[in-house]
Each structure stands twice: as C-alpha cells, then as structure tokens.
Amino acid sequence: MDRYIHLDNVCKYYNQNQDNEIRANDQINFQLRLGELTMIVGASGAGKSTLLDILGAMDTVTSGAVVINNQDIAHYTAKQLIAFRREKIGFVFQFYNLISNLTVAENVQLAAQLAPHPLGVTEVLEEVGLLDRQNNFPGELSGGEQQRVAIARAMVKNPQLLLCDEPTGALDYKTGKKILKLLQDFCQTQKKNVVIVTHNQMIKPMAHHVLEIADGQVIQDLYNQQPTPVAEIAW
Numbered sequence: 001m002d003r004y005i006h007l008d009n010v011c012k013y014y015n016q017n018q019d020n021e022i023r024a025n026d027q028i029n030f031q032l033r034l035g036e037l038t039m040i041v042g043a044s045g046a047g048k049s050t051l052l053d054i055l056g057a058m059d060t061v062t063s064g065a066v067v068i069n070n071q072d073i074a075h076y077t078a079k080q081l082i083a084f085r086r087e088k089i090g091f092v093f094q095f096y097n098l099i100s101n102l103t104v105a106e107n108v109q110l111a112a113q114l115a116p117h118p119l120g121v122t123e124v125l126e127e128v129g130l131l132d133r134q135n136n137f138p139g140e141l142s143g144g145e146q147q148r149v150a151i152a153r154a155m156v157k158n159p160q161l162l163l164c165d166e167p168t169g170a171l172d173y174k175t176g177k178k179i180l181k182l183l184q185d186f187c188q189t190q191k192k193n194v195v196i197v198t199h200n201q202m203i204k205p206m207a208h209h210v211l212e213i214a215d216g217q218v219i220q221d222l223y224n225q226q227p228t229p230v231a232e233i234a235w
C-alpha cells in the first residue's frame, strides 16, 4: 500500500520553556498507508486528541512536519488550512456536535454544500440507517442515532480522511459496536482512511494499524495482517 501520511518529529508543547511546560506530543513519528483504518490508543492525557487535531489541521504544531499527500500542512497558511479541512477531512466527535435547530437531513445537507465532491445526502442517510428519521431534530434522537447522523455528516463530504475522537465514548456497548461497524465499513467500501482515537484496548483487532501513545510519544506501532470484523470482537 502507498504511504499517504507521514509525521516527522512532531512536537506540540504548551507553556514552552516554562516550569509548567506540557509535552502533549513529543517527537512523534509514524506513517499511514492509503486506505487503512488506524487506531490511536492510549490512556487519558496521553496526547491522542492533540494528535488527531494536528492530523485534521484543527491544531498547529510546535515543530515537525505533517505530510499528507506530499503536502506539509504544518506550513500551510490559515486560508490553506480552512480549505484543507473543508475539502479533505471529516470529523466525528464524542458528543456529536450536531446543529440542534436543523433537522437530520439539513445537518447532513449543510456539510454536503461545503464540500467540493459530496456524496448524496439520501444515499448516506440510507447507509447509516436513518433515512426514515431525516425530518427529525437531533434532540428527538437517541445518542447512537445522533452519532450516526454525525457520521453521515462527515461521510457526505466524501473526505479522504475521516477522523473520529472517541466516537463511542458516550454510547452503550451495543450501540457503540454498530458505530464501529459503520466506520470499518466506510473504510473498506469507500477505500478511505479512517483514524479512531480510543482508550479501549479491546477494539484494536478491528484496525489495520494500531499506534499506542503514552506521555505524548508513540510507544508501539503495529499492523494487523487480518483485521477482525467488528461483529466478532467482544469487550
């Protein structure tokens, strides 16, 4: 598989050179292959969200290179970063972040309008099993349903890179499993890169590639030759 992303000596420090300096990411190096499902695993405070935000151009680095498709986004201007996020990245957050006064279809439509090559809203809502709820407002849906809307909203942009920060963190076991299956299916059927941040060590077998983070550093970088279908994983 082709190399799609590589990070070279990425550091993100807060309060640099002060007594209270925090090294959220400290000399991070790895590469991601095109079309892989990557899992970033680690304890609370390890630096996972920081790393995901850097990958999605939501945060800047203190030093190092973040090369995506041969472009170092660490040196992009603010304008280039906005375009990059809009065109190339889909985000899924732990607490959905839907717009409460727009319907399900409108939330997804809004994202589609901002993207250069969107998928169809109906098609994507069908994919996440929510076509029959398209005229409901987020507050009328369960947590799992809201997360499926959030995934539809990210997927409809047809992004090359789908970044998910603890996407099942607010969900029960069964619902969380459905969400992970959607993400694994999206990676496989659309041949897109999906990165999932989690503290749940048990779901590592579903990924092609697992990066373990501790104290801001990569402590393990492993590939699964045969990722396990989510349905076969129990935790």
Ligand SMILES: Nc1ncnc2c1ncn2[C@@H]1O[C@H](COP(=O)(O)OP(=O)(O)OP(=O)(O)O)[C@@H](O)[C@H]1O
Residues within 6 Å of the ligand: 014, 022, 023, 024, 042, 043, 044, 045, 046, 047, 048, 049, 050, 051, 199
């Ligand atoms: N804006 C900030 N200012 C100062 N410190 C920060 C800031 N953002 C994050 N940090 C610190 O950086 C470290 C890494 O945080 P990060 O959110 O990346 O960890 P995480 O692995 O995602 O944790 P969790 O699983 O609890 O979300 C933590 O010590 C955190 O307190």
